[in-house]
Amino acid sequence: MGPDSVKSLALELGFSAVRICRADEAWEAGERLAEFVADGHHGSMGWMAETLARRQHPTAMWPDAKSAVVVGLNYGPEQDPLPLLERRSEGVVSVYAQNADYHDLLKKRLKHLARAFAEKTGQQVKVFVDTAPLMEKPLAEKAGMGWQGKHTNLVSRDFGSWLFLGVMLTAAELEPDPPERDTCGSCRACLDICPTDAFPEPYRLDARRCISYLTIEHKGVIPLEFRAAMGNRIYGCDDCLAVCPWNKFAQTSAEMAFHPRPELKGPLLAELAALDDAAFRQVFTASPVKRIGRDRFVRNVMIAIGNSGDAQLIPRVEDGLTDEAPAVRAMAVWALARLDRGRAEAAAGAALEVEADEGVGAEWRRVLALSE
Structure with a gap:
């Protein structure tokens, strides 16, 4: 099963986007994460410090990993969520949490993809959906699915800031896609709207x-x-997600679960x-x-x-x-x-x-x- 077949199957399974990158090359994401923890910006999330060594590179999780298949699922809201903030007698729950836990749906589909890939190729695979020490966003950027914006979240030309991410690591060597270029430009919308000034500078979150x-x-x-x-x-x-200008290209998710x-x-x-x-x-x-x-x-x-x-x-x-x-x-x-x-x-x-x-x-x- 080659890159095209993997991508076709992923789309058939209901993923909105799929891209591939090398998992065994050097990258700067590990250094940025180490700085984040050293600055104490992780707060009481002690597990980030405890698993830092395993988070700093995909091969720290699995030394045999050669390629990463990154999948994305669009969860773009039907309406702009920001007006809800004016309805003060109502509570606002983040868009991603307004229905079922996305981890369950992504992992089910990703396991289906991994099982089919392993059966066809005989190669080992491992799947990750935000619950293991693997940095999905830098991998998605490296694979060309989008770029990490100034709010540190992934921004996609096609889906704006509304993508759930999952990763399949494999020992197979698959042809990688080119990385995406950061096109945030001079825009500061996500930084300026933050109610608590949580961004000490662009691309850094406290x-x-x-x-x-x-x-x-x-x-x-x-x-x-x-x-x-x-x-x-x-x-x-x-x-910071809702105000991103790239959201104008995002389509409302067709996934009834969201x-x-x-x-x-x-x-x-x-x-x-x-x-x-x-x-x-x-x-x-x-x-x-x-x-x-x-x-x-x-x-x-x-x-x-x-x-x-x-x-x-x-x-x-x-x-x-x-x-x-x-x-x-x-x-x-x-x-x-x-x-x-x-x-x-x-x-x-x-x-x-x-x-x-x-x-x-x-x-x-x-x-x-x-x-x-």
């Missing part, structure tokens, strides 16, 4: 300031400086705040949202409520003040102070007498300090 990191990876209380900027984003952030589930396209904050663990698991069955757990998710919802300006949501915030999860209680305190400072000040004294968690206590003490 994950510690990124709303996607804060709402998904970060545990515990969200740092004060980022809460207002989060707005109503309760899982991920699409701003059409938004109605309950996840502008879900009401009032309903999300009331989710207990069982209800959370039911709502987000098979969704990538499920992996962060109910407590972290409702923590995000409390921040969104605090940013909503909607006093009718105060009863939900008050419910959060007695939640079992300290992070939820802490963010409920902040939300109450945002929506009704007087009510928060009146509740602070009694709350401090019974609050055992230092983080939550610090939020109540901040309320009192602001009233002095």
Whole structure:
């Protein structure tokens, strides 16, 4: 099975794009990753430092790898997601997470491709979909599928910033495609729209300031400086992706699996705040949202409520003040102070007498300090 046959089969399986590159050549991506970790820009994602050596080059994962077949699946949204940010009583879930977990669909198709390739060629293969220490985006750039834009995500001439990526490594030597040229030019749209200034410079991301990191990876209380900027984003952030000018060439995904589930396209904050663990698991069955757990998710919802300006949501915030999860209680305190400072000040004294968690206590003490 040659390069053309591999590509044809990949497209038949429903992938939107497929390209090939050498997996055993030198590249600069490993050095950039090492700098990212050395600068501490990975935040609390300790696994990035722990697996750094394996991430720095594809052959570190598999010494016999010669070629990489990179596949992409278009998940372009039906509508621009940015207007949802103005509907403050609703929560915004990142486009990629509004339906089933894409890892499952990509891996199923990629395994089908790998199995057919191995049977035809007798060559060994390994497949990767974002869950192993392999850098898919640099490989996709090297294969000519697109280029890593100033927001560090892949940009495609055909699909803009909306591509899921998967990789099949093989010991076979396949003819590579030419790499893509970076055509971001002088555009700064993705950098300038970032609500938390998470890009210290073009092509560099400080994950510690990124709303996607804060709402998904970060545990515990969200740092004060980022809460207002989060707005109503309760899982991920699409701003830098959605504003990319190359999206005008992207077509809406034909994959029904990635059409938004109605309950996840502008879900009401009032309903999300009331989710207990069982209800959370039911709502987000098979969704990538499920992996962060109910407590972290409702923590995000409390921040969104605090940013909503909607006093009718105060009863939900008050419910959060007695939640079992300290992070939820802490963010409920902040939300109450945002929506009704007087009510928060009146509740602070009694709350401090019974609050055992230092983080939550610090939020109540901040309320009192602001009233002095």
